[in-house]
Amino acid sequence: MAFKGAIVVDIERCKGCSVCVVNCPTQTIALAKKVNSKGYPYSYMENPDNCTGCGNCATVCPDSVITVYRVKI
Amino acid sequence: MDVKDIIKPENLVYSKSKVLTDTIMHYCPGCSHGVVHKLLAEVIEEMGIQDKTIGVSPVGCAVFAYKYINIDWQQAAHGRAPALATATKRLYPDKYVVAYQGDGDLASIGTAEIMHACNRGENIVVIFINNAIYGMTGGQMAPTTLLGMKTATTPYGRRADLNGYPLKITELIAQLEGTCYVTRQSVQNPGSVRKTKKAIRKALENSAQKKGTSFVEIVSACNSNWKMTxxxxxxxxxxxxxxFYPLGDIKDR
Known part of the structure; x- marks a missing residue:
């Protein structure tokens, strides 16, 4: 059984700590080159095809900015 | 499959806990406090005890916890959270009372309060964030600071002959008869976060069963004062x- 996932990042709340980036097992997430209104580079799905919706990024996120969606394929 | 087809309400698997408020936390990027707040909120939501939980916030970085978790709160004088939690629990025996403290608060100025509250076996939950430093005041040495660790007040590293030895207060508390559950956890990766969540849930359940004091230490990082990413x-x-602070359950009965 395979899963396909996607995350939605609340850009304005993200502080760019990159804890989600190192804890993503599929290298989906990276920090954006742009910054939010507070000046933090926010995390985003650099490789959306890799995402399995495991939710590890949301589990470790200190500011609860990540929402995870997942479908079976 | 396109991302737009995946992002639909029926495919939702994880979102921010409803017990957390929408206020942006003042913590530094990557601070462990945020993860522990989230876990506490998630456990309260899962157990359905939002209107039955009273938190006691400490003096330290977590002083503003009452802004972020939408339960009833009190704010204690420095180190006195277990004393306030004792009074709250005795006045409202049916409520869940959570004292949330850092290492400067619990292991230094509040040592007397935590020792006696645990020895009396008050049916409260104590969450202890140990990041081995005084975070809010600017990174001074705490009782839990490791030997050789550089802080604002030990710029050449902590020395045993000058500053004494780091305090393993969780092991001390485990020896007290009043405690029923003493554990040490961390929140740096998904596995450890899940274990910590189970520990917090177990602590709150012990409180309902009137088994005694539950003490959950969470070894945390203070990246700003450690001068690291x-x-x-x-x-x-x-x-x-x-x-030095090995993870796992120290006492469970």
């Missing part, structure tokens, strides 16, 4: 803090 700080914590 959040990722480096978590790695440093794994390499240096865990050998």
């Amino acid at each position: 959040p990722v480096q700080a978590n790695k440093w914590m794994e390499e240096n803090m865990f050998p």
Whole structure:
């Protein structure tokens, strides 16, 4: 059984700590080159095809900015 | 499959807990406090005890916890959270009372309060964030600071002959008869976050069963005062803090 996932990042709340980036097992997430209104580079799905919706990024996120969606394929 | 087809309400698997408020936390990027707040909120939501939980916030970085978790709160004088939690629990025996403290608060100025509250076996939950430093005041040495660790007040590293030895207060508390559950956890990766969540849930359930004091230490990183990035700080914590503060249940009965 395979899963396909996607995350939605609340850009304005993200502080760019990159804890989600190192804890993503599929290298989906990276920090954006742009910054939010507070000046933090926010995390985003650099490789959306890799995402399995495991939710590890949301589990470790200190500011609860990540929402995870997942479908079976 | 396109991302737009995946992002639909029926496919939702994880979102921010409803017990957390929408206020943006004042913590530094990557701070462990945010993860622990989230876990506490998630456990309260899962157990359905939002209107039955009273938190006691400490003096320290977590002083503003009452802004972020939508339950009833009190704010204690420095180190006195267990004393306030004792009074609250005795006045409202049916409520869940959670004292949330840092290491400067609990292991230094509040040592008397935590020792006696645990020895009396008050049916409260104590969450103890141990990041081995005074975070809010600017990174001074705490009782839990490791030997050789550089802080604002030990710029050449902590020395045993001058500053004494680091305090393993969780092991001390485990010896007290009043405690029923004493554990040490961390929140630096998904596995440890899940374990910590189970520990917090168990502590709250013990409180309902009137088994005694539950004490959950969470070894945390303070990247700003350790002068590291959040990722480096978590790695440093794994390499240096865990050998001295080993993870796992110390007492469970």
